[in-house]
Every structure is written in C-alpha cells, then in structure tokens.
Amino acid sequence: MSGRRVVITGIEVLAPGGVGAANFWDLISSGRTATRGITFFDPAPFRSRVAAEIDFDPEAHGLGPQEIRRMDRAAQFAVVAARGAVADSGIDLAAHDPYRVGVTIGSAVGATMGLDQEYRVVSDGGRLHLVDHEYAVPHLYDYLVPSSFAAEVAWTVGAQGPGTVVSTGCTSGIDSVGYAADLIREGSADVMIAGSSDAPISPITLACFDAIKATTPRDDDPPRASRPFDGTRNGFVLGEGSAVFVLEELESARRRGAHIYAEVAGYATRSNAYHMTGLRLDGAEMAEAIRVALDEARMNPEEIDYINAHGSGTKQNDRHETAAFKRSLGDHAYRTPVSSIKSMVGHSLGAIGSIEIAASALAMEHGVVPPTANLHTPDPECDLDYVPLEARERRIDAVLSVGSGFGGFQSAVVLARPERSAA
Incomplete structure (x- = not known):
C-alpha cells in the first residue's frame, strides 16, 4: 500500500x-x-x-x-x-x-x-x-x-x-x-x-x-x-x-475544495468456513474483521463512537454480532451506541452494506445516531445500547459499520473524520 x-x-x-x-x-x-x-x-x-x-x-x-x-x-x-x-x-x-x-x-x-x-x-x-x-x-x-x-x-x-x-x-x-x-x-x-x-x-x-x-x-x-x-x-x-x-x-x-464526508480509514473481511447460513455464537470471525479494520485505521476500540450494525432481525444474527462487538471492543462495547437501520428500510441484500455506509457517513455529518425502530422488548442475550425508537444527538468522529452474509462472509469498515490525529 x-x-x-x-x-x-x-x-x-x-x-x-x-x-x-x-x-x-x-x-x-x-x-x-x-x-x-x-x-x-x-x-x-x-x-x-x-x-x-x-x-x-x-x-x-x-x-x-x-x-x-x-x-x-x-x-x-x-x-x-x-x-x-x-x-x-x-x-x-x-x-x-x-x-x-x-x-x-x-x-x-x-x-x-x-x-x-x-x-x-x-x-x-x-x-x-x-x-x-x-x-x-x-x-x-x-x-x-x-x-x-x-x-x-x-x-x-x-x-x-x-x-x-x-x-x-x-x-x-x-x-x-x-x-x-x-x-x-x-x-x-x-x-x-x-x-x-x-x-x-x-x-x-x-x-x-x-x-x-x-x-x-x-x-x-x-x-x-x-x-x-x-x-x-x-x-x-x-x-x-x-x-x-x-x-x-x-x-x-x-x-479542489471538496466537501469531505468521511475517510475510509480501515476495512477487512473474513469468512467462517462453517455453514452456508449458520453462524457461530461467539462471533469470532466478525470480531476478527473488526480487529483488522481497526488496525488498518490505526485506531483503538475506544475511539469508536457509533456502531452501525448488520442487525438483520434474525435470532442468530443479532446474538452473533452482539458477541462480536463484545469480543472486539471489550468493555467499550457497552458504552457505544449501536443501531440497525434495517428496522426502517429492510434488508436489501448486497445493497444494504453501502446504504449503511451512507447512513454512517451522514450520522457523522449531522452528529446524530439513527435509532433502531420497533425495539420495545429487550432481549437478555442482546444487552448493548441499541438506541431504541428515537435518534440520539452525539458527536461522532469514528463509526464502525459491519455486515454478515450467507456463506460465512463477515466484513467491517471504519469511517473517521480525516482531521483526526492519524499516525
């Protein structure tokens, strides 16, 4: 590179x-x-x-x-x-x-x-x-x-x-x-x-x-x-x-004086070699993609201000990525707002990852974390801060957005303000 x-x-x-x-x-x-x-x-x-x-x-x-x-x-x-x-x-x-x-x-x-x-x-x-x-x-x-x-x-x-x-x-x-x-x-x-x-x-x-x-x-x-x-x-x-x-x-x-929404600071993808539609409960492969994306961005987990989740709404996916966030971010996962825009615009398969990147960049632009709609009944197995029902104002300097796909694909991208102190 x-x-x-x-x-x-x-x-x-x-x-x-x-x-x-x-x-x-x-x-x-x-x-x-x-x-x-x-x-x-x-x-x-x-x-x-x-x-x-x-x-x-x-x-x-x-x-x-x-x-x-x-x-x-x-x-x-x-x-x-x-x-x-x-x-x-x-x-x-x-x-x-x-x-x-x-x-x-x-x-x-x-x-x-x-x-x-x-x-x-x-x-x-x-x-x-x-x-x-x-x-x-x-x-x-x-x-x-x-x-x-x-x-x-x-x-x-x-x-x-x-x-x-x-x-x-x-x-x-x-x-x-x-x-x-x-x-x-x-x-x-x-x-x-x-x-x-x-x-x-x-x-x-x-x-x-x-x-x-x-x-x-x-x-x-x-x-x-x-x-x-x-x-x-x-x-x-x-x-x-x-x-x-x-x-x-x-x-x-x-x-050229362009308006800059965000830097694509880090990216990684991994696969689980496990099952066409099944996911391991520990979220290890997604956690590894997150770790590598953070390394490429030269950022610590504590620098992530918002997580735009895959959040598909299936039982196994939401448990899987909750585990992945805890595994990759440690205690900081509990202090980081997480939300899924699929609650509002559905799951457009291959398109949704880019739509979620757009949501992440716009969240940074406006200083607002979009909510997870329809989240009324807490699931004890999903115990992070999923920003239920209403958006939340927050300064956002770095966003983690993740995706999970059939076949075992797990990807992560880190967006950040380019003026941050980068090594």
Missing part, C-alpha cells in the same frame, strides 16, 4: 421511503419505517408477504426509454445513484485521466427481477418446458451477467479504469467500497465510483427465503415487522435499493 488516504466526497442513496440522500436521512433519523405489504406482485402464496419497496420512476430520474428497456431495475438504481453521487461531489471527471477513474459495484443477486420477468415471458407463464427465446428482450444477456452493472455505471461516468462487480452476498456493499478504497491506496486509481445495488423483491427471492424461514412471517403488521435486537424478532424484511459514493485521495480532494 502506498499510504494514500481515501475519502468520501459524494453520496447518493435510493432507499425505501424516498429517493435521494436527503430523503433517506430524513427517514432514518426520524425513526420512521418504510416497510409495507408487497405491491410488486401478488404475494399471497408466500409465507412472508412484507417488504421495503422503493417508489421509483426511472423516467422521472433521468433515464431514457432505451436505458429503461436495456437495464434491470437494480442497474437503473446504480446508474441513478452514480449520477447523483458525482453531482454531489462536484468533481469534474472530464478533468481526470479516464484510465485513472474506476468503478466497483456490489450486488448479491444481480438482475433478479429482470430474469424473473423474462422467464415468465419466454416460458409463457411457466407453461413451456422448452422456452421460446424469440420472445426474450434483446438485452437478456445483460440480465444474466452481473458485470453489466459495472459497465453501465462506467459508461455513465466515463470511467475507463478498473471495473468490477463484487458479489459476496450481503457483505457486497461493504466489500465493494473496501476494494475501491484499496485500489486508490495502492495507486491503481485516483477516483473510484463505488457502491452497490440490488432489487430482489421477486417471487423467486421470496420462495428462497421462505424455504429457510429467514424472512419474517409478521404479515399483519408491516411497519413493525422488522425488529432487530428485539426479543420478539422472527426474521428480516426484504428490501431493495442502492447507494453509490465518489471516493478519492484525500489531498486531491482538499486541493
């Missing part, structure tokens, strides 16, 4: 409850929830019939008819978010060598909605065993290959440097940003457009999570269905969305 420091200078978020970073922050800082009964299709055959959907009109957000036809919903999210992040940063990408501008986009399930819709068409609603490809859209191949997401964003911003899709399940959104920051640190790029996008609310996704009972069956009360760390939690609420950032080298950002 060259020792270059990497900062976030642009943010855009598409999340349930409102498109745009400002709308997103207003929702999560007020403790409102954006979960509801599924409206995209008839969910009656499924066990879990609630989700956090985005009211998104692609044409109203600048996409033309050909772009709308060509791109899956998740790719549309990524392109709109990338345009917004670049605009927010004020960066003139035309003034940069395009070979030094790169793209990393995370996604867990790629173009799920497009593939689901097109299968219904080419199979005549499932009637044909041998599908008729003549009915397929011309760009069906782009739905199959997740790399199309990075290509679409690269075309949008004119990036000709490193282009990558990161797909590590529910840690994809953290890993894409961590990887992008590493590319800048090592000198392979000067600017990275990084983030993630997923639009998984489709029958096939509901069927998959129904089969393993990971999603909540609390269909009669959608706004209060997502209950991370609560004693009555019984699964997560599926969501969708995207968050994209402009990352650049610190001194370059300062020279």
Whole structure:
C-alpha cells in the first residue's frame, strides 16, 4: 500500500421511503419505517408477504426509454445513484485521466427481477418446458451477467479504469467500497465510483427465503415487522435499493475544495468456513474483521463512537454480532451506541452494506445516531445500547459499520473524520 488516504466526497442513496440522500436521512433519523405489504406482485402464496419497496420512476430520474428497456431495475438504481453521487461531489471527471477513474459495484443477486420477468415471458407463464427465446428482450444477456452493472455505471461516468462487480452476498456493499478504497491506496486509481445495488423483491427471492424461514412471517403488521435486537424478532424484511459514493485521495480532494464526508480509514473481511447460513455464537470471525479494520485505521476500540450494525432481525444474527462487538471492543462495547437501520428500510441484500455506509457517513455529518425502530422488548442475550425508537444527538468522529452474509462472509469498515490525529 502506498499510504494514500481515501475519502468520501459524494453520496447518493435510493432507499425505501424516498429517493435521494436527503430523503433517506430524513427517514432514518426520524425513526420512521418504510416497510409495507408487497405491491410488486401478488404475494399471497408466500409465507412472508412484507417488504421495503422503493417508489421509483426511472423516467422521472433521468433515464431514457432505451436505458429503461436495456437495464434491470437494480442497474437503473446504480446508474441513478452514480449520477447523483458525482453531482454531489462536484468533481469534474472530464478533468481526470479516464484510465485513472474506476468503478466497483456490489450486488448479491444481480438482475433478479429482470430474469424473473423474462422467464415468465419466454416460458409463457411457466407453461413451456422448452422456452421460446424469440420472445426474450434483446438485452437478456445483460440480465444474466452481473458485470453489466459495472459497465453501465462506467459508461455513465466515463470511467475507463478498473471495473468490477463484487458479489459476496450481503457483505457486497461493504466489500465493494473496501476494494475501491484499496485500489486508490495502492495507486491503481485516483477516483473510484463505488457502491452497490440490488432489487430482489421477486417471487423467486421470496420462495428462497421462505424455504429457510429467514424472512419474517409478521404479515399483519408491516411497519413493525422488522425488529432487530428485539426479543420478539422472527426474521428480516426484504428490501431493495442502492447507494453509490465518489471516493478519492484525500489531498486531491482538499486541493479542489471538496466537501469531505468521511475517510475510509480501515476495512477487512473474513469468512467462517462453517455453514452456508449458520453462524457461530461467539462471533469470532466478525470480531476478527473488526480487529483488522481497526488496525488498518490505526485506531483503538475506544475511539469508536457509533456502531452501525448488520442487525438483520434474525435470532442468530443479532446474538452473533452482539458477541462480536463484545469480543472486539471489550468493555467499550457497552458504552457505544449501536443501531440497525434495517428496522426502517429492510434488508436489501448486497445493497444494504453501502446504504449503511451512507447512513454512517451522514450520522457523522449531522452528529446524530439513527435509532433502531420497533425495539420495545429487550432481549437478555442482546444487552448493548441499541438506541431504541428515537435518534440520539452525539458527536461522532469514528463509526464502525459491519455486515454478515450467507456463506460465512463477515466484513467491517471504519469511517473517521480525516482531521483526526492519524499516525
């Protein structure tokens, strides 16, 4: 590593409850929830019939008819978010060598909605065993290959440097940003457009999570269905969305007078080599990712002012990461506010890690810890300060954000104010 420091200078978020970073922050800082009964299709055959959907009109957000036809919903999210992040940063990408501008986009399930819709068409609603490809859209191949997401964003911003899709399940959104920051640190790029996008609310996704009972069956009360760390939690609420950032080298950002949200001070990822969906109760692998991220940031556990938790609302996850915080931060874990924004915007799989990074950066910006909504019944096994129901004002100089994904992936990122005394 060259020792270059990497900062976030642009943010855009598409999340349930409102498109745009400002709308997103207003929702999560007020403790409102954006979960509801599924409206995209008839969910009656499924066990879990609630989700956090985005009211998104692609044409109203600048996409033309050909772009709308060509791109899956998740790719549309990524392109709109990338345009917004670049605009927010004020960066003139035309003034940069395009070979030094790169793209990393995370996604867990790629173009799920497009593939689901097109299968219904080419199979005549499932009637044909041998599908008729003549009915397929011309760009069906782009739905199959997740790399199309990075290509679409690269075309949008004119990036000709490193282009990558990161797909590590529910840690994809953290890993894409961590990887992008590493590319800048090592000198392979000067600017990275990084983030993630997923639009998984489709029958096939509901069927998959129904089969393993990971999603909540609390269909009669959608706004209060997502209950991370609560004693009555019984699964997560599926969501969708995207968050994209402009990352650049610190001194370059300062020279152009950019507004700096936060430094990406440390990042690490580990896996547990244990079980596809199961988690060890001691949280050892997540704790190790946290330890390495703190080491990279050259920070002590006591310097963390807020933890943005994975907080999915499943019984095992919330216990697992509570143990990981105690294992990695020691007694400081009990003094550190922790919250889960999934209680308000659901779990958008690969996208949520970037959305949570956005929440962390905005929490630093505003000096406010967003709450964990729907947390009314304390769970004795989850005994940290989870900021129930209402946001809390607090100066925040450093945030730890973590993610946990099926397959055993555990990732951690540390954001910090760049003016802190760094060794």
